[in-house]
Amino acid sequence: MNCDMCGRDTELRKTIVENVVLNVCENCSIFGKVIEVKKEIRDDKIKELFIRLKKPQIFEEIVEDFSLRIKKAREELNLKQEELALKINEKESIIHHLETGKLRPSLELAKKLERFLKIKLVEIREEEKKLNIDFNSGDISIGD
Numbered sequence: 196m197n198c199d200m201c202g203r204d205t206e207l208r209k210t211i212v213e214n215v216v217l218n219v220c221e222n223c224s225i226f227g228k229v230i231e232v233k234k235e236i237r238d239d240k241i242k243e244l245f246i247r248l249k250k251p252q253i254f255e256e257i258v259e260d261f262s263l264r265i266k267k268a269r270e271e272l273n274l275k276q277e278e279l280a281l282k283i284n285e286k287e288s289i290i291h292h293l294e295t296g297k298l299r300p301s302l303e304l305a306k307k308l309e310r311f312l313k314i315k316l317v318e319i320r321e322e323e324k325k326l327n328i329d330f331n332s333g334d335i336s337i338g339d
Contacts, residue, residue, distance in 0.1 A: 198223055208232045251321045257305050261316050262296040268312035269294075283311050 197204050198220040200212070207218040212227030219227070258264065269279050269290075276294070280287040285304070292298035293308075300308065305316040 200226070206232070254320045254322060255302055255317050256320050257299060257302070258316055258318055261300060261305065262294050264314050264316060265290075265308060265312065266294040268314045272312070279311075283307055 196207050196218065198207060199217040200219050200223040203220045203222075205220045207220060208224045209230045209232075210217055210219045210224045210227040211230060212219065212223075216230070217223075217227070269276070272279075274282070276290040277287045280290045285307075289298065289304075293300055300316070302317060308314070309316050
């Protein structure tokens with residue numbers, strides 16, 4: 196939008212200048228009292244935002260059979276739950292609950308177990324957002 200005083204195309208401020216409410220730029224607002232700042236949202240900025248929102252999201256996810264993988268790897272190393280717990284600096288009860296499936300590991304703990312046991316517990320999953328918006332229809336609202 197253009198400044199009512201100088202015509203400059205920029206962000207405007209609703210300002211009272213000589214008892215008249217005008218939409219003026221930052222430079223011209225010094226001639227009056229600013230009431231509110233109006234930010235113009237341009238179509239290209241909206242499109243850029245939607246493009247960023249549409250990019251696939253990458254998630255790290257714990258595998259479903261984590262308990263079996265942990266137990267199998269521990270047994271292959273001929274370690275007791277207590278020994279594994281000591282080596283990775285965790286409580287034995289945590290290892291027990293993980294192997295029985297009563298506790299799902301945090302990403303941090305899963306990665307620690309991956310490194311020590313040399314197994315895969317964390318998978319990277321990509322989820323693409325579905326945004327069906329026609330920018331040329333003119334029917335875009337704030338809710339979209």
